[in-house]
Amino acid sequence: MKIILFRLGQMLLGWGFVGVIYSSTDRWQGAGKLISPSAIDRWIPFSPAAIWLYLSFFILIPLGYLLAPIHRVKWLATAMQLTALGAGAIYLLWPTTMAYPVDSGTGASSDVLAALIGVDxxxxxxxxxxxxxxxxxxxxxxxWKRKLRTAFFVVWAVAIAVSILQLRRHLFVDLACGALLALLAGWLALRIKGARRYAVKGDAG
Known part of the structure; x- marks a missing residue:
């Protein structure tokens, strides 16, 4: 139970912090600069049905905290906090927007997409x-010792990325920059974690 509470607490610190930064910067920023779609964006057709894969993100993130090796959980929370700070700074200094398509569908996918648009x-x-x-x-x-499971999560991530483009919630350049920011934040979190471990060993010595 203590381990579960630890994982949930780290999720609150990491993912919850992202939510605070996201909503705060949305209120404080100025008018966004319109980003034009690339050839990749134009090649992928708009599809409201992609909403279900898009929303599976809200399953994947908790799984990251609940199933990752215990020594990676704090790293994950720190990496998400750093990612939020980096993204938040960009949102305030260079706010962006895009031309969103109008969905005239009437099915369940369109209804859920409309609800998402209403709060996003x-x-x-x-x-x-x-x-x-x-x-x-x-x-x-x-x-990499569990290649099948790792491949499953990688394919899931790729599917989420495609669904983002299908829904036109972001453009390809947004996804590329988001992935790059995650890699930089993850690397920095590893450095911070290593520095902390070194400091503790130094104090003990």
Missing amino acids: SPQNCLPSLHMALTVLAVWALSD
């Missing part, structure tokens, strides 16, 4: 935190 920010596009956190969760879950 029309800005905070670049970098994509949806992509960044997906990368970090899969990083935490990856284990």
